[in-house]
Amino acid sequence: MEDGEGEMIPATPMLPREEKIISIHGLRFTYEGGVVALRDINLDISSGEYLAIVGGNGSGKTTLAKNINGLLRPTSGEVVVGGRSLSGRTVADIARTIGYAFQNPDHQLFCSTVEEEVRFGPANLGYPEGEIVKKVRRAIEAMNLESHRKTPPLSMRLGERRRVSIASVIAMDPEVLILDEPTTGLDAQESSELLAKLRRLNEEGKTIILITHDMKLVAEHAKRVVVMSQGRVLLDSDPRGAFSDPELLRQSNLEPPPVALLAHKLSELGIPKDVISPEELVFQIMRERGGP
Amino acid sequence: MAGFVDLYTEADTFLHRMDPRVKIFAVLLLSLLALVLSNLYYLLILLAFIFLLLFLARATFSHTMFALKFVLRFMALIIILWPIFDPSGTPMLASLGPIKITEPAIWRGFTSAARVGCLATVWYILMFTTSQRDLVRALVKMGLRFDFGLTLAISLRFLPTFSALIDSIKDAQRARGLELSKGGLLKISRNYVAILVPTIVAALRTADALSLALQSRAYGARADRTYLRDLKMRVSDGIALGVLVAAFVLPVLAKYAFNVKL
Numbered sequence: 096m097e098d099g100e101g102e103m104i105p106a107t108p109m110l111p112r113e114e115k116i117i118s119i120h121g122l123r124f125t126y127e128g129g130v131v132a133l134r135d136i137n138l139d140i141s142s143g144e145y146l147a148i149v150g151g152n153g154s155g156k157t158t159l160a161k162n163i164n165g166l167l168r169p170t171s172g173e174v175v176v177g178g179r180s181l182s183g184r185t186v187a188d189i190a191r192t193i194g195y196a197f198q199n200p201d202h203q204l205f206c207s208t209v210e211e212e213v214r215f216g217p218a219n220l221g222y223p224e225g226e227i228v229k230k231v232r233r234a235i236e237a238m239n240l241e242s243h244r245k246t247p248p249l250s251m252r253l254g255e256r257r258r259v260s261i262a263s264v265i266a267m268d269p270e271v272l273i274l275d276e277p278t279t280g281l282d283a284q285e286s287s288e289l290l291a292k293l294r295r296l297n298e299e300g301k302t303i304i305l306i307t308h309d310m311k312l313v314a315e316h317a318k319r320v321v322v323m324s325q326g327r328v329l330l331d332s333d334p335r336g337a338f339s340d341p342e343l344l345r346q347s348n349l350e351p352p353p354v355a356l357l358a359h360k361l362s363e364l365g366i367p368k369d370v371i372s373p374e375e376l377v378f379q380i381m382r383e384r385g386g387p
Numbered sequence: 388m389a390g391f392v393d394l395y396t397e398a399d400t401f402l403h404r405m406d407p408r409v410k411i412f413a414v415l416l417l418s419l420l421a422l423v424l425s426n427l428y429y430l431l432i433l434l435a436f437i438f439l440l441l442f443l444a445r446a447t448f449s450h451t452m453f454a455l456k457f458v459l460r461f462m463a464l465i466i467i468l469w470p471i472f473d474p475s476g477t478p479m480l481a482s483l484g485p486i487k488i489t490e491p492a493i494w495r496g497f498t499s500a501a502r503v504g505c506l507a508t509v510w511y512i513l514m515f516t517t518s519q520r521d522l523v524r525a526l527v528k529m530g531l532r533f534d535f536g537l538t539l540a541i542s543l544r545f546l547p548t549f550s551a552l553i554d555s556i557k558d559a560q561r562a563r564g565l566e567l568s569k570g571g572l573l574k575i576s577r578n579y580v581a582i583l584v585p586t587i588v589a590a591l592r593t594a595d596a597l598s599l600a601l602q603s604r605a606y607g608a609r610a611d612r613t614y615l616r617d618l619k620m621r622v623s624d625g626i627a628l629g630v631l632v633a634a635f636v637l638p639v640l641a642k643y644a645f646n647v648k649l
Contacts, residue, residue, distance in 0.1 A: 161558070164562055190561075195559075195562040197558070203563060205580065205581050205584035205585050205588075217564075219564030219566070267564060
């Protein structure tokens, strides 16, 4: 399945592509009440990837993410992060490598200023003071919160609170950043600003894992898509491959982005089925009609 | 977690359909009966009767065992501890210093355990077959002020929600490297601030949203409430009530009026 990556521009030229930051073998997870949430997941994620895990509600995407950062432990199978198995490692230890921003920022904000909030993570991990100050400054800059240093996070708007919560995870300087539905409740402008910031982090070498069911977001930003349904990985490819099969997405309770659906409807006219951006669709239609 | 807060399980048995007022009354009578009976055999008959009801309510074994886990441990504890602390009666079976194990004390241990079993199971049936809404409806119908009933219903409804919320907040802070049980007493209590503040904020937000939702549905618009669903006694409810009253009154009469040893 990784063959599809060859034709894409490598996200981080500084890092060798084959370095596996996360490796999941035969992961199964069953909740206490007996609900099987993950069935036999195998997944390798390389350093510097921009990956989207998509799927309908209850498809297991959040459960998978929580197994990667140790909040949940596999019923069977193994998760390897940074070359070391997670079993026996504490969540705090794993947090040095895997940062996890929860869906609802209000579940983590509790300090009286943004600066204190962002400090909390690196301080927990026991970095020396000079290092903490540096990491906090960098995280606040990455999320454009310089003017809000002394603002109480709880008095900020949702989009800003989400940026604070992401900054508080970035400050721990993890190699991998997992974001659970980061655009829920944000307007179009706030969303695209946030995603531009995530893209910059990815270009700087961070591995980004986006958990979402917003297909437009995936089409525009992710370089690899893992489609999940009923605790299984249905498909693992680049966004082009993922959207060329609407039937498969429907199985996972997902709707392809409108532009991909339109391309499908137009495929009889010779438009390729794997178009994922409006610009590309316009280009293909122009070409079909014999140029502008 | 949610299963522990609300034991109610949807089903369509005569116990599920029974008027909740009759059920509350029946549970009170059967509980009193368990306290009145002091003979192990009669208590076991009562326990068998209660388990028959449980079976008729289609309670699965695993569900019941899960709900009664703590009660079963408590019963085992009574059976073990009673003979150790009750030295009265003869014949004495064993003794070690001040501790005397006597045969009647062992039986008394079993009797008390059976009584606790009856009490727990009979209340379990009520919770298992009656939704919280119906319980509150019955209490209001029996004279509880409606706003108290509503408060009770809302608190019951939000218990599992808040338990899930606290779990999620704990996870979110652990993902930021918080180790709740690490450090001295002062450090541990300071750690919990990171859990407590988001929980309180979320609770206040929920309460605010809830009061708006109530107002937008005209809560308190008129003093004399009308009800969409009214509780009505049916013939079957009357029969059930009659049977239960007989099951309570006959043994009690036999014991106290005719001095039958029960």
